[in-house]
Amino acid sequence: MTSVLVADDDRDIRELVSFKLQAAGYDVVTASDGTDALAQVIAHRPDVAVLDVMMPGLSGTDVLRAVRAHPEVGGTRVILLTAKAQEQDVAAGFALGADDYIVKPFSPRELLSRVQAVLGRRAS
């Protein structure tokens, strides 16, 4: 089963996104801070990681950087989910190697489509 990591320090967001992805048939693991998120990526090797940017411990971009530098999980698809909506924030996210960037407030339906698109890109 395709697996997705949802990392966000906001419990509402974690539960909302997890519910949506589970209902769509994905296996979901969650993390409430950056350090845990990185550990989960290495331990569970999810197909996609949905990372909040502003998390306690390691930030989402720190996690992304560490994932990209990791020899075994460097290819994990990463979607940044963040309230930072400035053009330079989005550009910085992509420059670090994010596969997609979603701005809060977000539409759960759109998030699901983006996860599917990111997975589709990898399949193709």
Next chain:
Amino acid sequence: MTVYTAFLLAGLALVALGLALAAAIIVQRGLRQHAGRRDLALVEPFRPLLIALVMDERADATATARILGADARAWSALEPHIISMVRKLRGDSRAVLVNLLHERGTITRLNRRLTRPGAVGRARAAELLGLLGEHAPRRDLERLALRDHDAEVRIVAARALGEIGDPKSARALLAAASGPRAVPLRIAARSLARLGPGAAPELMRGLRSDKTTSRAVSAEILGLLGVTSAATVLASAAEDDPELDVRIRSARALGRIGVPSALPVLERCTGPDRHPALRAVAARAVGEVGGPIAIELLARLLDDPVHRVAANAARALGRLGDRALPALRRTAAGATPGAPYAAEVLAEIDVRSGRVVALRADAAVGDVRLPVVTGVVG
């Protein structure tokens, strides 16, 4: 009583006061934590229902009924929780939550608060009504933005109207930008910009207002929204408005809209008989419109005796890319007053395109660190 005793008593009183304050803070924190835990416990049974309802993005009658049936105590904990979820979501999920609040009477209650005596309460209600958008009482918020005696409440109401985004609020927001109880221009302008192109007809009427602020804001927002149908009225304003500020904003708006038909007007705005500030803005706007005629006009402006005009013309040419390079190179190679402006922009283009590279980064001789030396390659 000796001086020593007096000091001792004063010291003891201070220590007692400090202890009392510390105890009060600890008790208050404890009470707050207790209330937080109690609210969390009250919300907990409803969380799975709420999440399922929101993520299904449709109104499930049973779940809706159970949430709406929460007793007053549970609802008082649940309501802020639902509002905080509204802030995080867009689309149908958000609409489901807003409908819950509407059906439970939250919006009616907030609406009543708009007329309460306390300014903080009115501002808070206006802010939440802006967040809840579609069911908010637009006219009441407009009245607040225009007439509330408290400046903060007027600002919050103007912001809320922008959040709601109903173009019908354009007239009220334009009016709110001027007069003795005006909201700051940037607040009104930001809210007007959020109303979208639907506000264009009212903004075009605003360009003919007898209030300078209304005309200035209308011009600015029409440009930001890129309303091409406003080009003609903006052209008239850029040339003929009695206020310089309105002429400048109209010229800038014409550049943002970018229709080639605006070039003759913008060219006249750069004329030597016009105010230097208008000429400088018009030069930049010419560049935003672009095309061969714009390049020709900007190349002439490089030799303008007014620094801002020549500098803006040079930068505008720089932004036009390869097509403008011959004009810049021609001027840079000559001996006219525009040569330094053209040369500076060409150098910037070289840096951006990577033709200027660090030759000796991090160079060092003994203990003396040398600055990075740059040069042009290729």
